[in-house]
Structures are given as C-alpha cells and as structure tokens.
Amino acid sequence: MSEKNHDGNRSARARLQQQRDREKAREKQRRVLIVSAAIVGVLGLAAVIGVIAASGGDDEGSDKAGPVVTPSGATGDDKPAIPTGAADAPSTLTIWEDFRCPACAQFENAFRNTIHELEAEGAIKTDYHLATLIDGNMGGSGSLRAANAAACAQDAGKFTPYHDVLYMNQPEETDDAYGNNAKLIELAAKVEGLDTPAFRSCVEDGTHDTWVQKSNEAFRSGSFNGTPSVLLNGESIFPTKGNEQISPANLKKWVAEANKGKKKGSASPSTTG
Template structure:
C-alpha cells in the first residue's frame, strides 16, 4: 500500500470518527430538548385537564355532614392545611389537589423531586389542601377515600411518603380503585411502618371524611380555576406566573426570586403521631 493511499484511509477514518462524535452531540442535544419539552408539556397538559375537572364537577358533591376531625398537625383556617417542611421557611407553596385527578398526578410526578429538594433545604414549606372534584365528575368515592387515607397517614407522621405513593400508583380516571380500602392498604404497605391496625381503622372508619368534605367546600368557595391549584406566597404559578409558563427551572427561579435576601428555614417539626381523629384546639397560620 502506498504512503499516499494509507494517509488517505487514515484521513477518511478520522473524518468518519469526527462525524460520529458530531452526531452523538446532536443526539444528546435533541434528547435534552425532548425531555425539557416533555416536562413543560406535562405541566401544561395538567393545567388544561385540571380546568376541565373543576368546571364540570357537581358543586353539590362532597358537602356531606359529619364530625370534622382534623388530622394531627393540620394548620390554617379551620385546620384544613397539611403542612410539610420548616415552619419558618421564607416562602409557602400552597397546593390544592385531588388524588383521582390525572392533572394532579402529572404535576406531582413531574415536580416531586424539585418540591422535595426545596422543602428539605428550607426554601419553602408546602401546605396541601385536598379536594374531591373527580368524585363529583365521574361518580364514586375514591377522591374522598384516598384523601381520608392520606389524612390518616398524616396522623402517623407519614403523609408525604403516602401522598407520593398514591400519585405514583394513581389508577385511570374512570377506575375508582381508591374507593376500595383494600387498594389503599396495599399501597400503604409500600410505606414502611404505615400499614398498622390504627391506620386501617382510621381508613375503614372514615375518620377524616368530614374534614375532607370541609376542605372540598373551601375549594369550591375559593374561586379556584381547577386542580391542581398551585400558589407561591399566595400568587398563582400554575399554569403560569405572569408571562412565564411553569416549568421545573421556572419553579426554582421563582422560589429563588421570592427568597432573595432571606434565610432558609431551619425549624423542621418532629412528627408526633396521635390517635387518629384526636381533637385539638383550632389554630390559624
């Protein structure tokens, strides 16, 4: 083989290798764009579905009477909020949601890691409010039953873990699987230490049903657009904040802007489980 031909083949191999590297870089950029667009798309889709859910529900549903037994540690007006995070965090993220609502699951599953990071680092505290609008739309009682079970998990100091498991295992919207206690017990088994006789009694007895119904009434009278409703320090950020659409990066940015010059919270409460439905004096926050 002549020296000229050998050099030519080496040059061809070099060009081929360079082209492969360029293609890999293009593929990586494309995957990054697809993932980013998917996150934004998921949150945007959630907004649309949430609006439909709220606007078609029967406003008379979920207003049943019964004793109102707030879960342990509930705060706010009428003790309707389940708080998560440092009590002295500089910003508050308020979330209204329904465990049967597909839009809520899309939001939670997309934003979960970010919300946990912001909460665990003391940047925000989260106040969860539960609604039952899908029961009104689709029939059934899964929204109510799951919300009661989540409140029972709060009694055991395990609300966050069970809340996440419910959304990670949400059935299709027409399937009222959460109406079955057995399904809620099955999912509770995924949370270490939750599936106890006290939890099962709380779920089967509907200990917090009256509280859930009162929370749903507050949602109905709150003039919210749909679920999920997400507020940062009282300002709506879902599906957008001003001219900016919600995304993971924008959520981080909005929290950073709200917290500028403020110290992160450090007062993380220690869970103190009580008997389900143990009455406590009303508080506001």
C-alpha cells in the same frame, strides 16, 4: 367532478363532522381543559398538564356524617391544610389537588423532586389542600376515600411518602379504585411503617371524612378554576407566572427570587420516608 365523487366527499365531510362532535362531547363530559405543556427537567422532557374544571356536580357523599376530626399537625380553620417542609421557611407553596385528578398526578410526578428539594433546604413549606372534585364530576368516592387515607397517614407522620405513592399508582380517572379502602391499605405497604392497625382503623372508619369535606368546601368557595391550583406566596404560578411557563427550573428561580435577602428555614428531614 362526477356526481359520485361529489356525494363521496359530502359523506366524508359528514363523517368527519360527526367525529368532531363526538370528540367535543367526550371532552365536555370529562371536563378536562388542557392548558399547557410543562417542561420537565433539564433534559427537555415534557409533561402535558391539564386542569380539571371545577364546575362539576355535588360530590358523592358530600353531606357531613360526623364531627370534624383534624389530622395531627393540620392547619387552617377555614382552609384546612396539611403542611410539609420547615414551618419557618420564608416562602409557602400552596397546592389544591385531588387524588383522582389525572392533571394533579401529572403535576406531582413532574415537580415532586423539585418540591422535595426546596423543602429539604428550607426554602419553602408546602400546604396541601385536599379536594374531592372528581367524585362530583365522575361519580364514586375515590377522591374522598384517598384523601381520608392520606390524612390518616398524616396522623402516622407518613403523609408525604403516602401522598407520593397515591399519585404514582393513580388509577384511570374513570376507575374508582381508590373508592375501595382495601386498595388504599394495600398501597400503604409501600410506605415503611405505615400499615398498622391504627392506620387501617382510621381508613376503614373514615375518621377524617368530614375534615376532607370541609377542605373541599373551601376549594369550592374559592376562586379556583380547577385542580391542580398552585400558588407561591398567594400568587398563582400554574400553568404560568406572568409570561413565564412553569417548569422545575422556573419554580426554583421564582422561589429564589421570593426568598432573596431572607433567611432560609430549618433544614427539613427527609420527605420521602
């Protein structure tokens, strides 16, 4: 091999190593750990599911600014949650998530219909715990502002459809669009009957900010690796349950196994409007 070719190969290897180093730095900065590919639906579509690591810095605006104002129907003193589905359902799905978290949006968009179906038939109730992890990792206030708006939607009896709208319209992780209350109010127009003076006032005033911060503190003090964290009756099922990969079909199977011999809860009203 000529000296010229040898030098060229050495230079190519150096450039490749530099590229790898840059990729590693970007991955560390974003704190994104890709952990699995979840199979979506019976047609074999796949969604790459990630977990946003919970090792970020302090959240923007994490100091409590006022008294805790609990949303209507919220539960859990130490682990604040917004419940959906039938309260007497035999199984509970617990989801810790962040409205700015791209992995959470991937999970919700892949499993939304399955969760709604299981709730509607009285098989499960779902406890949503809201975190503000991305605000701490990336800067900004979109996680907090969106979570407060979702809690305001809960006051109006519209949490589920608004929750879904937020994930279906989620901006890029680095775009703090949800830090703008006007954007959150604009999206409320997609939910029939939600965009009211009371909702707007709740959003603009940050009525539930301190409640959201309390929920985020519960997340940080828990043994969670990141968002989303998903549990069925207290057992982690994301990205796997035992040796089985999570998928809509497996979620239904796991719920059926957990509910065997148990009476289903009351039929839940429509969760989409």
